Amino acid sequence: MTIRRKARYVDLHLCNSCGDCANVCPVTAPDEYQMGLSSRKAVYIPFPQAVPCSYILDMDTCLGNNPIACGKCADVCEKQAIDFDDADELVTREVGAIIVAIGLDVYDPTEMDEYGYTRFDDVITSMEFERLICAGGPTMGHFVRPSDQQRPKRIGFIQCVGSRNPKIGRPYCSNICCMNTIKDTLLLADHYPDTENFVFYQDIRAFGKGFEDMFQRSKEAGTRYIRGLPGDIEEDPETGALIVTVENTTSGRLERHELDMVVLSVGVVPAKDRDKIAGLLTLSKTSDGFFMETHPKLKPVDAPTRGVYFAGFCESPKDIKDSVCQAGAASSRAGALLNAGEIKIEAITSVIDPEACSMCGLCASVCPYGAITWHKKEVATVIEAACAGCGACGATCTFGAITMRHFTDDQLLGQVRAILAEQPEEKVFVFACNWCSYAGGDMAGISRIRYPSTNRVVRTMCSARVSEEMVLEAFRCGAPVVLVSGCHYADCHYIDANRQTVKRVQKLWDKLEKAGVRPERLQLEWISAAEGQKFAKVMQQMEDKRKLVTPDEIAHAREALKPKKKKARPAKKEPAAVTEATA
């Protein structure tokens, strides 16, 4: 792993956090820690308890070390800790286990214009609430409203802002917002017993230990819980009061509340960096964007990539206690791996038969891991320790020179022929990759999502393992339709091996067309491990397509796709010999 250590421009070890630098810094910028509710200098400490407890120089706002422009901080620093020449540094670490704990981002409610966040000063988010009520916040914990610095007397909380809302593409529950609001109402009741608090909600989810008790205490403290989410917020132009209209679904009445302040209880969203991390570690995500674990119940902290584990929010929305629990589980899993000292690698690697190799180098060009070495006019060789076992090479080699251990041509063709031996016209033939599509089928099973029973799945490690020959053999055996399915394009478990899948399927479509076989009979779909619903949907679609295929079409494909007699090559003629030689 190569890590970029970002330049701080202040020497960590010399800085004693005295703050002299910040006192003389002439620049002000919004303070991110205080949610922009106050300002900081260009040289600053993120927050008083920061670790490491050292100042940092924000080069985007700093005027620079030009003596005409500034450089005051360097002049005043007795420790001479300011280093304008500091630069990013690349650090390399070899590791045996990785715990992914990249956390979350907070939903930005600006797009939900009906609530007027950014239009009305006194509509704030729950994160801004945290800073305003905190003794270490910009107002030293005096809870005032931003518009006039006066203490609000009537405060409304709107739940599920950015959660459980399919209209904005966020159908999931953010898990923490109900309890966070309940906590906020208790804080207000404690600090300012005379405030009137209103919570507008669709359901209160207080399922954890001690949660219901908190909810009851909040109600006892006078908080009014109104079941219904307001349609919009308006501002009274004269008084500046916020007018919230809501249908109370418990009483069935339309209510109008005049409030001094509204707190949007914002949901949480997957961290922005998730795609980058997913790419680096070949992780897959749910449709909501959270990382997918190996098994939702039995392997809840393991990533499908061995040696990678999840902790905290990045796997699914959860609160602090659950994050701590999961971190413990992840470190325990990682520790077990590290303590073992070695791991067994599944014996699914490719083997090249030097006799049959035509020295074309095609296999080396498709290997995502660079595990095949090849030079012109030389036989290609596999570096076994680097081979991850996708099988892209085996499916690409047209000379039968590559055997994928444990996923050989014979084994897979044996499955094709066995499945289609009887009444093939009634079957939907499916190739599914182990990590995503097959797992998506498992997910459909675990979730008990029904679909037609006509499909027959053959598992390969990667969709790139599915060779032309396997698909053609399925049609020759009378398959009405064939599906090749794999991980989503950017989420391939084998870096980008499924690009080969796309190329191969496109080639097959051309081939089918030329042979007078409708290309629609071969389909390509990406189904992730989390997409049980999609798996079921695709199987239904394939079944619909199967019904449109006529017996004549099936008979035609059987004939038209028969292998043409080529000049006999030793490898082609005796594939069994290859298997034996490499076994």
Next chain:
Amino acid sequence: MATLDKDSELRIGVFVCDCGLNIAGAVDCGAVCEYAETLDDVVCVVRNKYTCADPGQNEIKHAVREHRLNRVVVASCTPRQHEPTFRQCVLEAGLNPYLMEMANLREHCSWVHPGDWDGATAKAKDLVASAVGRARFLEEQVEMAVPVTRRALVIGGGVAGIEAALELAEQGHQVTLVEKQASIGGIMAQLDKTYPTMDCSI
């Protein structure tokens, strides 16, 4: 471990799991067994209530010895769950673990086709035939052992990352904690009080 004689005949054993009613409730397991008996090279078919449980595994071990099986097909659940279980089982019976193949009658069949007795049973038969078709060509494999670097990387210095890093360090491992911000603490550090205990976040 007994090694395969290349010339020796294929002797495949098929073990069909009821999984209580998880499979047997939607699939005619008896019919699947009868069908399996008709397949070439299958010399022994056993129906289990729970193949993964000790009695089920013992039946596999017993049959491997009794019938001199050199390939095992377990028709039960997804290999993504129990492949390691049954690989270990056949290993203990003296077979190379790679000579075991699974047919997924549960996640891919009974759980998704309840009420479609005939359709699910036909599919289950095909899945068993497919596994047997593959098992005929299975070969012994030797796994490679790779050393693990005894150091961990934790990406993210919020409450989960900090906790995970500390736990690993307590176990005696070297840990590198990577945080993109200037300070660790994450979003939790921005909170005032936290539920349900109403104590400070930092």
